[in-house]
Amino acid sequence: MVNYVLAATARHQATVMLAELETHTPGAAQRLARSAFTELQTWPELTVDLVPESQAGSRCSVAGAYDVGPPARISVAEAASPARRDFTALHELGHHLQKNSFDLMTAFESQSDGGLQLEDAACDAFAAEILLPTPLVDHHLDAAGPTADTVADLWRAGAASRMAVCVRAVQHLPAPGHILLLDDGGRIAFAASHGLPPLRRGSFQGDIPVIDRARASSRGRAQGRTQVRYRDGILGRELHAQTAPMGGYLVAVLVTDSAPWRRFTPPTKDTGPQAGDYLCAHCDEEYRSFDPACSACRVPHCPECGRCACTPRVNERLCPGCFIKHPPAMFADGSDRCLNCS
16 A cells, blocks of 8 residues: 555655766756656667557556666657656656666665555656756645645646646645546546555546536536545545646545645545455465455465465475475575574
8 A cells, every 4th residue: 555654755765866867967857857758868878759558558657668678768658748748758767767776776675565666656756856846836735735726726837747746746635645637538647646545547537426526517626525446446435525627637636634625624434445464375475455356265466476375385395393384485495494493
């Protein structure tokens, strides 16, 4: 789950990425802020090109992809606006920086998923930091936190993409929540989350309360309580929500409590699904998962070794100390006892 610690770690990682960028390519941040896509096309170590959105990949929060190569390649969806291209290019540059720096990769060592969520969140934060300077953000988003209208105002005040604005705004949320950018079909074009499980790009949210009222309204504005939809139609906890139009899109701000557009908003009840706790039968990894469970053993696949409980245990050995069968990794070289018993 994306939580406060991960969000703070992502922002710190973005700061370190900016410092490393400045060390190796002085002045690059300023040039990237003017036109990231054009600037990156001049970098000899990168191939930067436009591709159909269907080829841009779906692993990132943006419509783009990074291939470590060689040669290293950044792909950006050709249908994107210039501002969206710049944000996407910077997001993918973030992957390039992190995958080619031992110093940056050390942050992944403490992450249970190997750093996958942190790497992607840091890419968003890195791109947003370059495109939206802090004085401009602070001028539009006050201490109470962002409303749907102030998020839209921040976008109109600068030259950054809507996605960059959503990332910067979610950093100012006063409570766990999301900032969503929805297209006219009610699907998520981009989602930035803080303290709650992330929402998938492309997922349909157009019929949930507040969003459906905003879509039906000629002004695109609505507020109230709603639940967002996760995988397989699963609804999350109830959230306070507010929407506003944002240049052909709908921006929605959702929080568990302390909604900036209301005088008093007590925390909503957590009626959403809870992640299950599991202990992998193969590698002894403890993990939490919202993923679909195996139809046979009812246990989701372990993020560490990729196996569920019914997957055959290969080359197991019986430890004479605890009389438990363990995988080979649990035995030191030359020892007949597991690591727990030796």
